[in-house]
Amino acid sequence: MSVADAATRRRSTSKVTAEAPSHDELLEFVQAAATVADHSELHPWRLLEIRGDDRLVVGRALAEASGAEGHAADKLTEKALRAPLMIAIVLSPVESRKVPEWEQESVASGVAHLLSLVLDDAGWGVMWRTGLWTRSPGVQAAHGLRDGExxxxxxxxxGRRDDREAKPRTLVDPSRFLSTLS
Ligand SMILES: Cc1cc2nc3c(=O)[nH]c(=O)nc-3n(C[C@H](O)[C@H](O)[C@H](O)COP(=O)(O)O)c2cc1C
Structure with a gap:
């Protein structure tokens, strides 16, 4: 399958099974995703592999940041249990006079997109999620982020469920997104 075919076929999967790639499988996927274009090869990113009860650390931090209490807080906490594996994507900027932070964030974002594609292509269900409190101090601290990250x-x-084929993608009209200067 060509890369274009794999990209066209990719769909985010919101409901997944309890199966997940092993740590070693994940290392291979990350190695592939790390090939994105990277100005000066700064590798300004890192990933956190979050499984089992570690997911609740994230869930609780998100619930706390939201200010929810009681049942509402429990519901928010449980959202972190929607998949057996969470991969936190971290922008980890590197000091550089040549490469500003926005370029480095583009690299980190590219790694996440390519990793999504690689995982999808390998048969796994993937969905990139954020939320209003992603960059709140408590959530950042729960991930042990360093200054500037x-x-x-x-x-x-x-794991992907069998009903995945039910949602074919509607492709965009590319001519709407491609123009020239004049
Ligand atoms: C940075 C980023 C954050 C996202 N956050 C969420 C989110 O919090 N909740 C959500 O439902 N979709 C979120 N999405 C969108 C989904 O990951 C997904 O792309 C969308 O449901 C469309 O499905 P598709 O990828 O199959 O086209 C996010 C996407 C990106 C790139």
Whole structure:
């Protein structure tokens, strides 16, 4: 399958099963995703592999940041359990006179997009999620982020269910998005 075919076929999967890629499988996927264009090869990103009860650390931080209490807080916390594996995407800027932070964030974002595609192509269900509180101090702290680092959200990863084919993608009219200067 060509890369264009894989991209066209990719669909986010919001409901996944309890199966997840192993740590070793994930290492292979990350190695592939790390090939995105990267000005000066700064590698200004890192990923956190969050499984099991560690997901509740994220869920609780999100619930706390939202100010929800009681049942509402429990519901928000449980959202982190929607997939067996969460991959937190972290922008980890590198000091550079040549490459500003916005370029580095583009690289981190590109890694997340390519990793989504690679996971999808390997048969896994993936959905990139964020939310209003992604960059709140408590949520950043729950991930142990260092000074200057920023979260770009989480890839929720799990097993794909058989009904996936039910949602074919409607392709855009590319001529709407491609023009010239004049
Ligand atoms: C940075 C980023 C954050 C996102 N956050 C959410 C989110 O919090 N909730 C959500 O339902 N979709 C979110 N999405 C969109 C989904 O990941 C997905 O792209 C969308 O449901 C469309 O499905 P598709 O990827 O199959 O086209 C986000 C996408 C990106 C790139």
């Amino acid at each position: 920023k979260l770009l959200g989480w890839l929720y990863v799990g």
